[in-house]
Amino acid sequence: MTERSAKIMIVDDEAVIALRMRKALTAMGYDVVGTASSGVQAVELARCFRPDVILMDIVMPGQLDGIAAADLIKAELDIPIIFLTAYSADQIVEKAKLAEPFGFIVKPFHDSELKAAIEVAVYKKGMERRLRQSKEALETTNQELEQFAYVVSHDLKAPLRAIRQYADFLAEDLGDTLAKEQQEYLRGIRRAIQESQHLIDDLIQLHRVGGGNYLAEDHNLCQFINDLIISLNFPKDVVIKIDGEWPCIKTVPMLLRQIFQNLIQNGVKFNQSSPKIIQIECRAQGEDLIEISVKDNGIGIEPKYHQQIFKVFQRLHTASEYPGTGIGLAIVEKAVTKLGGKLRIDSRPGEGTIFFITLPR
Numbered sequence: 001m002t003e004r005s006a007k008i009m010i011v012d013d014e015a016v017i018a019l020r021m022r023k024a025l026t027a028m029g030y031d032v033v034g035t036a037s038s039g040v041q042a043v044e045l046a047r048c049f050r051p052d053v054i055l056m057d058i059v060m061p062g063q064l065d066g067i068a069a070a071d072l073i074k075a076e077l078d079i080p081i082i083f084l085t086a087y088s089a090d091q092i093v094e095k096a097k098l099a100e101p102f103g104f105i106v107k108p109f110h111d112s113e114l115k116a117a118i119e120v121a122v123y124k125k126g127m128e129r130r131l132r133q134s135k136e137a138l139e140t141t142n143q144e145l146e147q148f149a150y151v152v153s154h155d156l157k158a159p160l161r162a163i164r165q166y167a168d169f170l171a172e173d174l175g176d177t178l179a180k181e182q183q184e185y186l187r188g189i190r191r192a193i194q195e196s197q198h199l200i201d202d203l204i205q206l207h208r209v210g211g212g213n214y215l216a217e218d219h220n221l222c223q224f225i226n227d228l229i230i231s232l233n234f235p236k237d238v239v240i241k242i243d244g245e246w247p248c249i250k251t252v253p254m255l256l257r258q259i260f261q262n263l264i265q266n267g268v269k270f271n272q273s274s275p276k277i278i279q280i281e282c283r284a285q286g287e288d289l290i291e292i293s294v295k296d297n298g299i300g301i302e303p304k305y306h307q308q309i310f311k312v313f314q315r316l317h318t319a320s321e322y323p324g325t326g327i328g329l330a331i332v333e334k335a336v337t338k339l340g341g342k343l344r345i346d347s348r349p350g351e352g353t354i355f356f357i358t359l360p361r
Contacts, residue, residue, distance in 0.1 A: 006122045009051040010035045011042040011069070012084065013060045017107075021055065024111045030118065039064025046073050053121050055114075058085040058096060070099040080121040084109075156200050164193045205258070205331055219253060221292075222246035225280060228260055238268050239275045244282040247290065249361045255335040260294065262328040263355050267296030270353075288361055295354040301347040309345075 008030045012018040015037070022032045033049040036042040039060055046054060054073065058066040070081045082103035083096050096104060102121035105113055167189045171178075178186070222242065229240050260280075267278045279295040301309065305316055310333045312326070332355075336343045340360050347353035 005029070005031065006052040006118065007031045007033045007049065008118065009033055009042070009045060009049060009054045011037075011039075011054060011060070011066065012057040013037045014057075021114070024114065025118075028111070028115055038062040039066060039069030042066075042069045043072050043076075046077055046079060050077065051079060052125070053102070053118050054079055054081045055118075056081050056083055056101075058083050058092065059087060067096055067099050070101065074099065080125045082117050082121055157197060160193050160196055164190065167193070205327075216250045216252050218248055218250055219256070220246070220248050221282060221290075224253070224256060225260060228257060229264070232261065232264065234268060237275045238278070240264070240278045240280065242280050245284065246282045247284075247361060249290065249359065251339060251359065255339055258335045259332050259357060262332045263294040266328060267294060267298055267353065271296055271298035273297045285358060289358055290361060292357045292359070293354055294357070295352060297352045300349040300351045300353055301345070302349055303347070306345050306347065310343075 008025055010018050010021050010025075010032060012021070012035075018035050018037070022035060025032050033051050034045040036045050037060075040063055042054070042056065043064070054070075056066045056070055060066055060069075064072070066083060066085075070083070073079055073081065080102040081099070082105060083099075083101045084105050084107060085092065085096075086107040093104065102124055103117040105117055167186050171183075171186055174182075225242060225246075234240070264278055264280075268276050277297045280292065281295075282290055282292045285291045301316065309316065310329050312330045333343055336357055336359075342358040344356045345353065346356070
């Protein structure tokens with residue numbers, strides 16, 4: 001459907017004005033499907049013809065004025081309405097705005113004004129329809145992905161659990177009869193199973209962080225970070241310092257946990273210092289933003305890899321050097337983006353790493 005082929009309905013109790021508009025609209029190439037002279041008739045004709053746009057006079061006699069009729073039509077049929085009126089008093093305009101019209105034209109008007117208003121209304125309605133369809137398609141895709149993630153997790157973990165059980169059976173039945181080399185084989189099987197399970201869990205977590213809508217809640221950031229550190233239960237050679245002014249912000253705790261849990265754990269894991277020091281600091285960035293830095297005294301990262309490390313499965317070391325799946329920082333970046341924030345890194349080999357997270361308050 002183009003703007004010129006749009007179906008238009010006219011609602012005006014003045015027959016002369018309605019006739020003039022019909023002639024002008026027909027000359028422009030529009031299809032005038034009906035003319036109503038009251039609010040009640042407008043609702044009935046709208047149900048019958050389902051026009052693309054309704055030109056509605058505001059002040060009309062009878063049970064329904066133009067605004068009341070517009071409310072009914074919008075609620076039932078969701079048809080764009082352009083109000084026409086000879087009255088431009090603030091009180092009328094404010095009342096008309098409550099009906100959420102697609103346009104407001106004051107009589108007398110030029111044909112060019114009418115045409116522009118109709119074209120804008122049809123275009124805007126088309127955009128709304130496409131956005132709604134895209135949203136529905138996205139919601140369907142997310143639901144399918146969630147179901148797929150559950151099936152993949154279940155179906156992949158089931159054989160891994162079976163393999164683990166068979167390995168345990170072999171260890172129990174054969175016990176000390178196995179040679180050292182064979183015992184190492186069994187330990188290797190168990191390690192491979194554990195790594196595979198971690199990989200599946202991380203992939204599912206990456207999917208969940210990126211999808212869905214989350215409810216933001218008010219949280220005391222300092223208390224949140226302290227609770228997180230306690231739950232991680234690091235050994236005594238890990239020292240975590242918290243500095244700065246920590247405000248309460250509106251955020252999503254699940255996403256926040258993914259950000260700081262991964263960054264703190266990485267700062268401990270990729271670290272050969274003694275003690276391993278993680279320094280977390282918060283500072284204001286104007287009235288609307290905060291910046292949190294997570295600094296470690298670990299091995300550091302070459303600048304040429306600063307973008308690569310946020311990609312899924314991107315590892316700079318072998319699993320034997322530093323265990324992991326290579327997904328943690330991808331989860332961090334996705335969670336920060338989901339919260340409307342930004343993430344950057346400052347690091348050099350042998351100088352440790354600082355991650356900066358900018359978040360809205």
